[in-house]
Amino acid sequence: AWLSEARSLALKVPSVTVRGQHNYLIDPAHPDFAGVQVSDPEPLDLDPRITGR
Secondary structure (H helix, E strand, O other): OHHHHOOOOEEEEEOOOOOOOEEEEEOOOOOOHHHOOOOOOOOOOOOHHHHOO
């Protein structure tokens, strides 16, 4: 429903792998997509049970 209605550029959803964090789904077909800016990546400290390390 969110994607087909095109009401917003992004949808904030809870992260499955990092408790208390969020991910953003971005609609590349939205009219405001051209204004999206990508920042430098930040380190992510994952639980070893997820990475197997």
